[in-house]
Amino acid sequence: MSGDTTKGGLNPAALRPKDAAKALGISEDMLRADIDAGAPTNTDGTISVIHYAAWLNKVAKEEADGN
Secondary structure (H helix, E strand, O other): OOOOEEOOEEOOOOEOHHHHHHHHOOOHHHHHHHHHOOOOOOOOOOEOHHHHHHHHHHHHHHHHOOO
């Protein structure tokens, strides 16, 4: 089940947006805005924090480069 605990913890490759936002220390609204702006999600709507972090890095680099 997506976002459910696995061996007592959350699966960082498949977190519900609410859980991902909490783990990352951001609001769920901010995370959903990023998803609307193109942040990757899994087919079931969960978030991989690794893919999300990579996307944030890409966006930050593009903004720094003026793109």
